[in-house]
Amino acid sequence: MHVLMGLIVVLIFGYLFYRLLQNGGTQQAAATRTSSEIANEAASLGVAFVANGKLFHRERGAEPQLLQSSYVQEALDRRERTKQRHSWKQDTSFNIASGGGRRSFQGNEAPIVTTSTVFDRHSNSLLYFIKDEIIGGLFASVPGSNAEQRVMLKQGLHLTDLNLSPDGQMLCASSWQDEGIANIAVLARDGSKLREVTSGDTVDASPAWIPGVENRLLFQSAGFARDAQGYVIAQSNATIQMLNLETGDLAPILEDARFDYIKPRVDAQGNLLFIRRPYELPKYSAANLFNDTLFFPFRLLRAVFHYLNFFSLMYSRKPLTSATGPMLHADIKNIILQGKRIDAEKALRQESSIHGVPSLVPASWQLVSRSQQGTERVLATNVASYDICGNGRIVYSNGRGVFVLGDTGESALAFKSELIAEVCAAMQA
Numbered sequence: 001m002h003v004l005m006g007l008i009v010v011l012i013f014g015y016l017f018y019r020l021l022q023n024g025g026t027q028q029a030a031a032t033r034t035s036s037e038i039a040n041e042a043a044s045l046g047v048a049f050v051a052n053g054k055l056f057h058r059e060r061g062a063e064p065q066l067l068q069s070s071y072v073q074e075a076l077d078r079r080e081r082t083k084q085r086h087s088w089k090q091d092t093s094f095n096i097a098s099g100g101g102r103r104s105f106q107g108n109e110a111p112i113v114t115t116s117t118v119f120d121r122h123s124n125s126l127l128y129f130i131k132d133e134i135i136g137g138l139f140a141s142v143p144g145s146n147a148e149q150r151v152m153l154k155q156g157l158h159l160t161d162l163n164l165s166p167d168g169q170m171l172c173a174s175s176w177q178d179e180g181i182a183n184i185a186v187l188a189r190d191g192s193k194l195r196e197v198t199s200g201d202t203v204d205a206s207p208a209w210i211p212g213v214e215n216r217l218l219f220q221s222a223g224f225a226r227d228a229q230g231y232v233i234a235q236s237n238a239t240i241q242m243l244n245l246e247t248g249d250l251a252p253i254l255e256d257a258r259f260d261y262i263k264p265r266v267d268a269q270g271n272l273l274f275i276r277r278p279y280e281l282p283k284y285s286a287a288n289l290f291n292d293t294l295f296f297p298f299r300l301l302r303a304v305f306h307y308l309n310f311f312s313l314m315y316s317r318k319p320l321t322s323a324t325g326p327m328l329h330a331d332i333k334n335i336i337l338q339g340k341r342i343d344a345e346k347a348l349r350q351e352s353s354i355h356g357v358p359s360l361v362p363a364s365w366q367l368v369s370r371s372q373q374g375t376e377r378v379l380a381t382n383v384a385s386y387d388i389c390g391n392g393r394i395v396y397s398n399g400r401g402v403f404v405l406g407d408t409g410e411s412a413l414a415f416k417s418e419l420i421a422e423v424c425a426a427m428q429a
Contacts, residue, residue, distance in 0.1 A: 035410055042404040042412035047395060048126055048143070049402065050422040053113030055128050057143045064415055070148045071130060071139060072112050110134075115160045117424050120189075121390060122168035126424075127151070129159045129173070138171075138191055152191030159185065161206045172207040172217055180232065184219050184243065197245060201226075203235065203339070206263045207243075215245040218253065218264040218272075237279035238339075240264045240272075254370070262338055263385070268392050272370040275338070275383055277362075335419060337361060337384050337399060344419075347399075354382060355413040360399025367396060367405075380405055389425040397423045 048057040049064075058064040110133035117128040125142045136157035140149040159173040160182075168189060175185035175196055182203045187194040198204045200223075207219040221241050225234040239255035253272070254261050258279060265273045335342050342360055351359040359382035367383040370376045379394065380386075380403075386396035394405040395414070402414045402423055 035406070035412070038404055038406040038410055038412040041393065042414040045395065045402070045404060045414045045425075046143075047402060047414065048117050048119060048128075048424045049397070049417065049420050050114050050117055051417050052419040052421075053111060053115075055114040055117055055126075056417065057126065058415065059144060064417060067126070067128075067141065067143075068146075069114075069130060069139065069141075070146075071137065071150065075112055075132070115158070116162040116173070116422060118162040118164050118171075119424055120164055120168060127162060127164065127171070129162060131158050152187075152194075154194075163208050164189070165209045166211055170209075172209065174205040174207065174219075181224075184217065186217075186245070197243060197248070198250075203238075204241075205339070208265050210242075210266050211268065217243045217245065218266065219243065220260075220262045220264060222260075234281065238262050240274060265386075265388060267369075267388055270372050273379075273386070273388070273394075274368055274370070275365055275386070276368050277340075277365045335360070337421060342399075352382060354398050354401060354403060354411070357398065357401035357413060357416055360384060360419070367394075379409065380411065385421065385423045387423055387425040393425075395423060395425050 044060045046058060046060045048055065048067075050056075055067040055069070056064045057067055112130060112132045115129045115131060117126055119125075120127055120140070123140075123142075125140045127138065127140050129136060129138055131137070135153060135155050136159060137153040138151040138159070140151055141147065158176040160176065161174040163172050165171070170186060170188060172184060172186045174182045176182045180203070181201060182205050183196040183200075184198040184204045184207045185194060185196045197217075198219075198221075202221050202223045204219055204221045207217050210216045210218060219241055220238045222238040223236045224232050225236065227233050237255070237257055238260040240253040240261045242251045242253050243249075244251075253264070254274070260275075260277050260279050262275045262277070267273060335344050337360060344360060347360045347362070348358045351362055353359065361382055361384045363381040365381065365383050366378050367380040367386055368376055369379055380396055382398040383396050384399045386394060388394055396403055396405060397420045399420055400418060401416045402420065403411045404414055405411050
């Protein structure tokens, strides 16, 4: 009897062990299929992105290509003609500016940059904003074609964070002023009816329409702290706000003094997506005091040198050093991503990699999904920018690569690039 009972127990455990192995194999096969599907989607992903002030687009299964803007080319041609007209003035007395230094006859040499892009699925075209220090414009182009439409041009206009309404009729964006203030602006798809819908001493950015809810916008907002002279000494943590376009009322959605909440979006299931990162209050530490004291003599000598160099240019038309002549390019060691200054060299040495691609932002920059019940789930880390595809799939960037995110948290590399500031899903993954 005891032998029979023991045999029955052994058979039961053997059956359970067999089912466990079978289920494990099924789950492993399903996971393998899912990873393979994500990899295939990543390989065929159609996407546009802004990197180092330039706009790139990638057709399905192709390599990323620089979008050649006819407007930018015309502006560069005008600068070249201006440079040729004034080239005779170089190395003459006309070359000395009244305020010291050398006068530039190169024309307007401010960089012409693309600040933002969004895909219009209704017309299968890309909308993007281009600006220099004088004028800004909204343009449209069908990827792969040479035709470019100038939607609008306006002096002093600086828009970022373009976002198209679900019906394709309206755009919202962040409108920047010279003082570093940014307000939320809305305009029609054809560039008309431009108006700012927020105001104040704040940086309001990354607006987004809420699917299925009319006249409501989500955006991130951070305020300035100023001293008695009006200079900015600090910027508050970024919070997520909701704006009622009909009444102008604001309602706080998410705020925590410990974190910045940026780039809010709402997916098709009604979940709130955002990037969460630690809020860092600027501090003047003992190390800053030590560095300022240590380098004060060198900074004073540099100021004296430039003062004497001015007199040398005025009276002998010769600088004290040949380094005064050519223009110096900015050091790209320090870049700005999502309003934060990033030490690119340090990040590439220290931050973790995703599928072998080094990250420009730390792991504390997390892409989070928050359900309507308040449950939060971290979808990915080292996230500098992201977008939602037409089929609901999420694509994101760590600053040097673009990835497709699977339903169970796995990801696949779509491609690599440099200094990716914004990614825009151009087609369904």
